[in-house]
Amino acid sequence: MDRFKLIGLLAALAMASGIQQAQADKSDDTLRIAWGADGVMHNADNYYGATRAGIWFSKMVWDTLIERDPTTSEYRPNLAKTWTWVDDTTLEFELRQGIKFHNGEAFDADDVVYTYNKVSSDSGVKFQRIVNWIDKVEKVERYRVRIHTKEKFPQAIEFLSGPMPVYPNEYYESVGAEGMSKMPIGTGPYKVVSMKPGEEYRLVRNEDYTWGGPKSMAKIKNVVVRELPDLQTQVAELIAGGIDVTADLTTDLAEKLDGTPGVSAEQAGTLRVFYLGFDAAGRTGHKAMTDLRVRRAIAHAINRRSIVDNLMRGAARVLDTPCHPQQFGCVESAAMAYDYDVEKAKSLLADAGYGDGFEVDLYAEAPAQEAEAIIGDLAAVGIKAKLNRLPWEAYRDAQLANKAPLFLTNWGSYSLADAAAIISVFFSGNEDDFARDREVTEWLGIADTSTAPETRKAFYAKAIERITEQAYFLSLFSGIRSYGYDSNLAFVAYVDEIPRFYEYSWK
């Protein structure tokens, strides 16, 4: 029996036997968060840690120059008061004055210069794409800095509002990366009290967070984050009242938990895109995948609606674009849609000379159910797909070793609301590009570097049209994140998969 089902069953038994209702511990005003089932936060310094939990932690402890409103998607001044493009590759910021880091160190231009110059020149930083557009950062005045980009980089504002926190230069210089990880110091709404790496982190409200930034002062005074790598344990703790919130649930568990007294569950749509990738460039030597008719046949053969309705459920939606429509530049109208049409799929296969079907290896790291459903759909049109379901690391190894003619995976775009964070990753002529369409690469080059929003949109639209028309990449559906929380907690989920723990309060 599947372990998830098992705990569901056990939890149901426990509920049936009349367990006490989970109680929010309002008395000590402490929010108990569990994460870790979706990956432990090894390192609080997320430039080096590169985990999703690290992004959540970062939002609590640090600030960015700009903050994107998660509801309206507007860019709001945060550590920066204003910003202007001085020229195509120079972005100038006037910084907010009077802000102090948790250790008392004053925030000024030196911190911005130090942080961004350091991370953009260090090859140990994991998400290079987040920082490698920076050429250098210079101090103009105490509260004025300039970021010079290597080339035109219009996404800079989005990136700077993403996972790019500003660190205190003097503190970082004295304690180094290890010291920062052990005792993070930021300007954010929560101060770190203690850190047991990979185990437990205790935070307390930053009472000085009154400088009028777009992030609110923390409503709940204390936060305890516990790394609970086992999802079943998280569920048990949630029911028992040992934790107040988790963002690691599966759809099944969220549905089961929703009826539990004292516990609420919510499933929210995310920017994550699940997709089927084709080796259209022939890197694996699988001839059928290089044939447009075959790729289109596969697109018509998969009943995406049924997968969304029956397996993904919740807030997931069928996607036609190779990006999430909520990302800038992801022009839905440009995409060619493939309806579910088995006869058309069979006819396309027959035209391509594969009337009797063919065999193909499908590499997947997505949940097994979705992969099985796709295999069933492909079998209905005569394609015998052999499932190689692997952990992420092994899957990626096989993909980069050109062993995967067909692959099922997903991409979260680092929570960035810009089409460049997905389309340009997979179609820029690099190793991750399994289409190698020079025109698409050229158009993306223009879209990625143009400072005129309309030009960007137009060129992303051209790329989307070609990518979908050529069926280089079949978007399946958007992802969902499932949350479980104490019913007494005023919880809100956001599309960028980042819970703003400082916003939550007790009802």
Added chain:
Amino acid sequence: MLTFTIKRLFSALLTLLLISIFTFSLAHLAGDPAIAIAGREASAEDIARIRAHYGFDRPLVQQYLAWCGQALVGDFGRSYHYQQAVSEMLATRLPITLILGISALGFALAISLPLGIVAAIRPNSLIDRISLGLAVVGQAMPTFWFALVMIVVFGLTLRWLPISGNASWQNFVMPTIALGYFATPALMRLTRAGMIDALESDFVRTARAKGLSQTSILFKHALRNVMIPVVSVSAVQCGAMLSGSIVVEQIFALQGIGWLGYDATVRSDLPVVQAITLVIAAFYVLLTLLADLLNAVLDPRIRIG
């Protein structure tokens, strides 16, 4: 005796060396460590850069020798993910696994020895049947399932014990039972079988003929013989508990080296994998040595032979 000791030490060191070579090779053969280190949302360029940054593009032998050079002076390097010294991480986490492993072995012995002895004294009695039932269930039941059942019963329904963490001794109760119960059947059946053999042996018959009390026969003569294989198996079980507590540590969120080792393996945190493997291997070597010495104390023939 000195030659014997030197030989034993030499073979222990050789074992550790071979294990480290084996672990290092396996970790690299299992796939490109740069992929796991770069993270879930890393592009191919990110992975290539990480490969160069950590020197994974160097020849394997060169990488191994570099690691060995550091390890010989007690520096196990730094974790690729935690950015911490591995020795520091082990110092924090090893005690948790040791407490769990030793208490689980203690629990297993506390259950298996008395039950095994009683079952041997009264074969086919009710108590023998019960102990057989316990042994079969213990062997057949997956540890994770047993752990979850305990969580539901003692953590959720009765609320007697904390579900996860390592804050107090109560946190270790369920993990100890979950881990210890798995080792109980082997020890119990071994004690029972050994005891039955011993009770039917000539020296016990002689002891009875001499008019010795039942207690004296059981504990001074029979049990002493039974303990020899039990001690050997306990040593192996203790090693298995130290290295095999991954599932228990994960479910109860005990941050010991079992779960750390598993996580490090999945994420190709090679310095951590290497260090943990060596530590566990060293424990095995040490425990086997201790078991030999203890058996030598229990059985003069081993000492002399």
